[in-house]
Amino acid sequence: MDKNRVYIFDTTLRDGEQVPGCQLTTVEKIEVAKELEALGVDVIEAGFPISSPGDFQSVVEISKAVSEPVICALTRANTKDIDAAAEALRFAKRGRIHTGIGASDMHIKYKFNSTRDEILRRGVEAVKYARKFTDDVEFYAEDAGRADNEFLARMIEAVIAAGATVVNIPDTNGYCLPEQYGAKIKYLVDNVSNIDKAIISVHCHNDLGLATANSISGVINGARQVECTINGIGERAGNTSLEEVAMIMKTHHALGYTTGINSKRIYDISNLVSTMMRMPVQPNKAIVGRNAFAHSSGIHQDGILKHRENYEILDPEDLGINPNSIILTARSGRHALKHHLERLGYKIDKINLDEVYQRFLEMADKQKEISDHDLQMLMGDGQDKNYDEKAIKVTLLQVVCGDPLRPMATVKLKINGEEREASAAGNGPVNATINAIHEIIKDDILLDEFSIQSMHGGSEDVSKVNMHVKHAGKSYYGFGTSTDIVNASVHAYVDALNKIY
């Protein structure tokens, strides 16, 4: 075994999915799990099977669909959770049960109203019980970040003796400083007599923005598994972000750590997770944010054009990104403008660059960014084209429903610029609306899954609708939001149709 190989344990589908509004259907989770497998993660934490029949089923289906990574299921330290996890993992080629209990005095006193000895005993019993089902048992010492190191070491030694093969030292509340967290891991390495029988795992939260720094500090001090999520999503302020860990290890290769991550897939999976979980990535997010490779001021743009590494420590191609890194704004200079004009095929020797630059600045002062299309307008080419001409748009939605009224809907769609209208009845307003759309589209489309969720709760809330439709053997997803559930539904359906046609 390579002593510097760091295992990547992805918990996007468990800790990431705990985020309000990020819940996925089983079909969606399978799609993410397959992408995680292609990305090269070592472990996929697929869910918490006791928590709901849906989560249980997702662990079952992911275990069937994915074969390379270990599939892990989370439990509390009790037999019914462990039974459910073992049952859900029955199809996994390699299944792991992740059990554990709180380790800080705060949790011991105020969550469990218990004592250190009793909690340690429950942890040990849980590991022993989990070992009846699998040889791969991970133990988490929840809130280890705030736990007393001496007690933590005693607990970790006892659970390893009971059969834990991975010991997870979570900074559950994102409390630690990198030096403190690193020292905690080192303390365990130095004081747990059987620590060489288990892999130390780090699971850090981002409450103070230190999750990645703490994870790396943990690795430097002896941990060899990092628990992380795509885009850093997760409970509260999120978890360590997978892409940050993978790229830190790749960029700082002098540290000597390796992972199995194929970095060229990072950008695509980041987009997939962000779209499916309706969780936009902040533009300045490290590695995958929209601006991570965007240079907007003249001095930087000039530097980048002369030698990319002047202002980029990562190569976007390593992440599967082909960015337009030179963003034209009113802060851009002539080098950047010339670069884009040449890219668009203009012959610079036939242009008065100073004159175009003045007109460019006037335009850029009025709008935030200058697109290729704006540049073409500036150079006097063509009229503003309607790129949305082909899209299907809803131009009218009228619904009648009530009790005892028969639900009826009238829908008008604009397709390829042409308006078409139809009315239909249904067993409810959404069904009537979809039937009316089918009257217009007249194609073989199957609505396979339909879920509706409120963003926050309360009757004034915005509804989010997710749809999964099938057409010609392929799956398409649609998403819509509105304060009106029928409107949100029709937009989700049309969103999926726009992906088909």
Ligand SMILES: CC(=O)SCCNC(=O)CCNC(=O)[C@H](O)C(C)(C)COP(=O)(O)OP(=O)(O)OC[C@H]1O[C@@H](n2cnc3c(N)ncnc32)[C@H](O)[C@@H]1OP(=O)(O)O
């Ligand atoms: C740090 C983390 O991210 S842990 C993962 C968090 N994820 C989840 O909570 C998954 C979603 N949760 C759920 O579906 C539910 O909370 C369930 C099914 C797990 C439990 O539901 P309920 O049985 O109704 O309990 P509820 O959630 O209200 O309370 C938690 C109970 O588990 C106990 N508990 C919490 N952690 C542990 C643990 N690691 N081991 C043993 N018991 C625990 C609590 O003390 C409490 O028990 P009590 O009723 O004796 O006081």
Ligand SMILES: CC(C)C(=O)C(=O)O
């Ligand atoms: C369940 C554990 C690993 C966890 O999520 C945490 O402590 O944050």
